[in-house]
Amino acid sequence: MNFKFKTHMIIFPQIIIKILMIMKKAIFLLSLLFTPFLYAQNSENIVQGNISSFPDYAIIKTKMNLKDVVTKADSIPEFPGGIKVFKRKYFESIETLDVKIKEKVDTRLYFIVEKSGYVRNVKAVGTNKKHVEAAELGLRRIFARWKPATINGEPVRYLMYFPLTNKEY
Known part of the structure; x- marks a missing residue:
């Protein structure tokens, strides 16, 4: 044994x-x-459509300069290294917030990539003021120059939209 x-x-x-x-x-x-x-790089996360179809159009039209802004282009703006790198840098630069267990984060981030490739007119919309401020500040901390959107080979001003929400797993 x-x-x-x-x-x-x-x-x-x-x-x-x-x-x-x-x-x-x-x-x-x-x-x-x-x-x-x-x-x-994946453009599925980037909304392309009519500006007036954006969820917060009534708010952003009063807070942002939308003159000559497009949301459809032959080529969308590209962050150096791709959209995944942008998201990683964005979430590294955003302040960590205390989110309660059942608290819902529902913030929508809008910004314009100018013809020069620089980001301007950053605006976040949401129900929680702290989340909105943190979302805007996180984007303003990224100083990289984008490759601008183009239509017929000419650079254009492009409105970007990123929804920021938490998910239950």
């Missing part, structure tokens, strides 16, 4: 080590497979 116990003690860790090695290789291969999907 004592002999069987010792052999099980030796075999069991070896099996676990083999399983862990297989899992490690599988995770590595999957990460190689899905990396291009994670870093490709």
Whole structure:
């Protein structure tokens, strides 16, 4: 009996080590497979449409200079490194807020990428004033120059819209 116990003690860790090695290789291969999907710029998150169809049009038309602004273009504005890099830098620069467990964050961020590629007219709209101020300040802390949107090869002023909400998991 004592002999069987010792052999099980030796075999069991070896099996676990083999399983862990297989899992490690599988995770590595999957990460190689899905990396291009994670870093490709994606315009699905960027709303393109009529300015008057934006959720807060009544508010932003009084707070922002919308003269010559478009929301549809041949090419949308591009942040250096892509939209994922912009989002990462944005969330790194935004102040951490104390959000209560059941508190809903519903802030919408609007800004204009000028013909020169610089961001102007930053406006956030939402129900919580602290969240709105933090959203605006977070964007103002990013000083990178965008590649402007173009129509027929000419740069145009482009209104960007990002909804900031929390999700329940």
